[in-house]
Amino acid sequence: MTSSGLVTDELQPSPEPAPPPQVSRLAAIATVVSAVATAGAIYEGTLVRSYNDNSAFSSIAAVVIVLSSALAWWPCLRAIRAIGARASLAKDEKVVEARRLAARGREDAQIAIGYAAAGLVVVGLLQFVFGNDGAVASTFFDWNPIGKAFGDSLKAFWTNIWVACVAEVGVLVLGLVVAIMRLLPGRAGAPLRLIAVLYCDIFRAIPAIVLIYIIVFGTPLAIPSAANWPGALLGAISLTITYTAYVAEVYRAGLQSIHPSQSAAARSLGLSYSLTLRTVLVPQAVRRVIPPLLNDFIGLQKDTALLSIAAVAEVFLTTTFFQNTYFKISPVVLAAIFFIVITIPQARFVDYLIDRDAARRAGK
Amino acid sequence: MSFLEIDDVHKAYGHHEVLKGVSLNVERHEVVCLIGASGSGKSTLLRCVNALEEIQGGAIRIDGDTVTGAGVDLNVLRRDVGIVFQSYNLFPHMSVLENIMLAPTRVGGMAKKAARERTMTLLESVGMQDKAKAYPDMLSGGQQQRVAIVRALAMQPRVMLLDEITAALDPELVGDVLEIVRELAHGGLTMLLATHEMGFAKEVASQVCFLDNGSILERGSAQQIFEDPKEPRTQQFLSRVVKSGRL
Ligand SMILES: Nc1ncnc2c1ncn2[C@@H]1O[C@H](COP(=O)(O)OP(=O)(O)O)[C@@H](O)[C@H]1O
Ligand SMILES: [Mg+2]
Numbered sequence: 001m002t003s004s005g006l007v008t009d010e011l012q013p014s015p016e017p018a019p020p021p022q023v024s025r026l027a028a029i030a031t032v033v034s035a036v037a038t039a040g041a042i043y044e045g046t047l048v049r050s051y052n053d054n055s056a057f058s059s060i061a062a063v064v065i066v067l068s069s070a071l072a073w074w075p076c077l078r079a080i081r082a083i084g085a086r087a088s089l090a091k092d093e094k095v096v097e098a099r100r101l102a103a104r105g106r107e108d109a110q111i112a113i114g115y116a117a118a119g120l121v122v123v124g125l126l127q128f129v130f131g132n133d134g135a136v137a138s139t140f141f142d143w144n145p146i147g148k149a150f151g152d153s154l155k156a157f158w159t160n161i162w163v164a165c166v167a168e169v170g171v172l173v174l175g176l177v178v179a180i181m182r183l184l185p186g187r188a189g190a191p192l193r194l195i196a197v198l199y200c201d202i203f204r205a206i207p208a209i210v211l212i213y214i215i216v217f218g219t220p221l222a223i224p225s226a227a228n229w230p231g232a233l234l235g236a237i238s239l240t241i242t243y244t245a246y247v248a249e250v251y252r253a254g255l256q257s258i259h260p261s262q263s264a265a266a267r268s269l270g271l272s273y274s275l276t277l278r279t280v281l282v283p284q285a286v287r288r289v290i291p292p293l294l295n296d297f298i299g300l301q302k303d304t305a306l307l308s309i310a311a312v313a314e315v316f317l318t319t320t321f322f323q324n325t326y327f328k329i330s331p332v333v334l335a336a337i338f339f340i341v342i343t344i345p346q347a348r349f350v351d352y353l354i355d356r357d358a359a360r361r362a363g364k
Numbered sequence: 365m366s367f368l369e370i371d372d373v374h375k376a377y378g379h380h381e382v383l384k385g386v387s388l389n390v391e392r393h394e395v396v397c398l399i400g401a402s403g404s405g406k407s408t409l410l411r412c413v414n415a416l417e418e419i420q421g422g423a424i425r426i427d428g429d430t431v432t433g434a435g436v437d438l439n440v441l442r443r444d445v446g447i448v449f450q451s452y453n454l455f456p457h458m459s460v461l462e463n464i465m466l467a468p469t470r471v472g473g474m475a476k477k478a479a480r481e482r483t484m485t486l487l488e489s490v491g492m493q494d495k496a497k498a499y500p501d502m503l504s505g506g507q508q509q510r511v512a513i514v515r516a517l518a519m520q521p522r523v524m525l526l527d528e529i530t531a532a533l534d535p536e537l538v539g540d541v542l543e544i545v546r547e548l549a550h551g552g553l554t555m556l557l558a559t560h561e562m563g564f565a566k567e568v569a570s571q572v573c574f575l576d577n578g579s580i581l582e583r584g585s586a587q588q589i590f591e592d593p594k595e596p597r598t599q600q601f602l603s604r605v606v607k608s609g610r611l
Contacts, residue, residue, distance in 0.1 A: 261449065261451060261453045262453060262455065264411075264416050264449070264453065265449065265453035265454075265455070266455075266466075267416060267438075267442065268414050268416060268442055268445075268446070268447045268516075269442065269446075269466070269467035269471065269515070269516070269519060270439050270440070270442040270443040270467055270471045270472075270519060271439070271466070271467060271470065271471055272439055272471075275470055275471070279466060279470065280455055283457050284455075284456070284457050287457065360499065361456065361457075361499050361501045361502070362501060362502065
């Protein structure tokens with residue numbers, strides 16, 4: 001029929017309407033998984049309750065565990081109801097309605113499976129912690145030594161925060177300097193480029209813990225007046241050196257990801273190289289690298305615990321003292337909790353920054 | 365002596381020779397159009413005039429000053445020569461106002477307040493005064509291109525280079541942008557533009573050059589090139605453009 005060779009009739013057969021998809025198999029899986037999750041939750045509930053001598057608090061916890069496992073049942077029941085409805089619609093040859101309903105039923109079953117699977121993960125964790133007569137719980141989460149260690153550990157944690165803040169300010173500035181050195185154009189830039197490359201190569205290679213050791217114990221030998229410097233300051237300097245190498249690479253990737261047409265536009269307006277960098281390239285690059293930058297900052301914050309090898313009284317060293325006093329590991333778990341508590345708000349803050357930037361550009 | 369003299373310019377990327385001896389003179393207040401197939405070197409030629417690309421041979425002179433080779437103050441040259449790109453290239457992290465004010469304040473030494481006033485006047489003349497606070501991503505292609513033109517004009521260049529500035533626009537947005545260029549032409553701004561809007565070229569250009577494979581194969585008045593091309597390559601190119609519905 002058609003005259004063009006590009007379009008032929010045999011490429012376009014009229015399709016048979018497809019039957020509505022099956023719901024029953026998915027619904028069956030959802031039922032089984034939900035049942036297993038609920039059974040597991042009930043079992044763990046009793047474990048939690050008996051671990052804590054049936055106290056009121058643990059009874060409430062047990063009830064919450066069991067009830068939350070029931071979340072999967074609501075979508076699961078809807079999926080089961082969809083099986084019958086689909087069959088009767090299909091019998092009446094209402095193909096479109098049947099298909100729509102079947103799709104909804106399948107989605108419900110998938111939601112149920114998702115909730116139940118999450119429940120199973122929680123059950124597994126609880127089993128790990130409270131199984132075996134609560135061996136893990138009593139080792140890692142013994143609240144008594146944690147309570148005794150809390151005050152001193154919190155004070156020691158300020159040292160970690162101080163070191164992290166000082167190092168981060170240094171890293172933000174020096175990382176950008178090294179990245180820009182590395183991208184300098186022309187023959188005049190060659191020596192500085194080389195220095196930047198060597199810097200990144202060397203200080204990314206040295207383990208942070210080794211560099212801390214060298215600097216904290218070496219600097220006072222080389223510079224006698226540095227013997228009075230607090231160990232935390234020397235530690236902050238070594239972390240700055242290490243993380244500047246990482247962050248320089250992050251900045252470099254950000255700068256290189258800006259399309260060359262941006263710099264062409266800026267130069268064509270008469271902006272010098274450095275003005276182009278400052279007003280056009282760096283502001284755009286910094287916005288792009290905020291998420292990977294946070295990644296490195298979280299790494300840096302955690303690595304403040306490495307200062308313990310240089311006898312800086314930071315939180316890890318402090319909590320290990322308590323561990324040795326009470327023969328319990330749980331004070332060190334406290335240190336872990338401190339780090340989690342400071343990290344999460346930062347992650348949310350960066351999410352907020354990214355959303356705000358996107359919204360502003362879109363004019364919202 | 366012409367205002368803008370492009371004299372036997374050679375340009376290569378590595379071994380790939382893109383401009384093979386292009387010579388072209390543009391008089392003061394003249395508008396010259398470059399046409400030619402994609403890849404024939406139109407953008408490269410314009411970028412060379414603005415010194416965004418280094419040239420390997422020949423010379424470019426503006427008002428008698430050689431602006432190519434070592435020792436040229438590029439930043440001064442670029443203040444004299446404005447360029448508008450096909451893809452607008454606005455700075456996405458700056459508002460329209462900031463985009464336009466950047467060069468006059470940071471390079472031209474203009475006071476912020478004066479620059480703002482002038483920017484608003486310029487924006488008004490292209491019908492964009494209510495978008496001063498907007499960011500580029502919020503604007504249509506036509507609006508972005510109008511801002512890009514204003515941004516280049518804000519430095520009061522003596523020559524404007526326009527590189528297929530309507531090629532990326534939806535057809536109904538092309539008119540607004542061309543209207544501005546038309547006004548500039550009537551105002552006496554010297555312009556060198558690459559374009560495929562043949563009708564527009566006929567209207568404003570005193571000279572049309574057909575660029576083919578890195579050299580100017582044919583040149584003459586718009587009438588002559590579009591209606592009576594001599595070279596077979598020119599005829600072939602124009603007939604293809606007609607087929608695509610652009611004439
Ligand atoms: N940065 C570059 N590196 C290498 N080759 C390039 C570059 N820019 C352009 N070219 C080449 O130069 C030739 C001319 O390109 P261009 O000036 O963009 O043509 P036009 O603008 O006429 O379409 C093309 O063959 C293109 O591949
Ligand atoms: Mg081009």
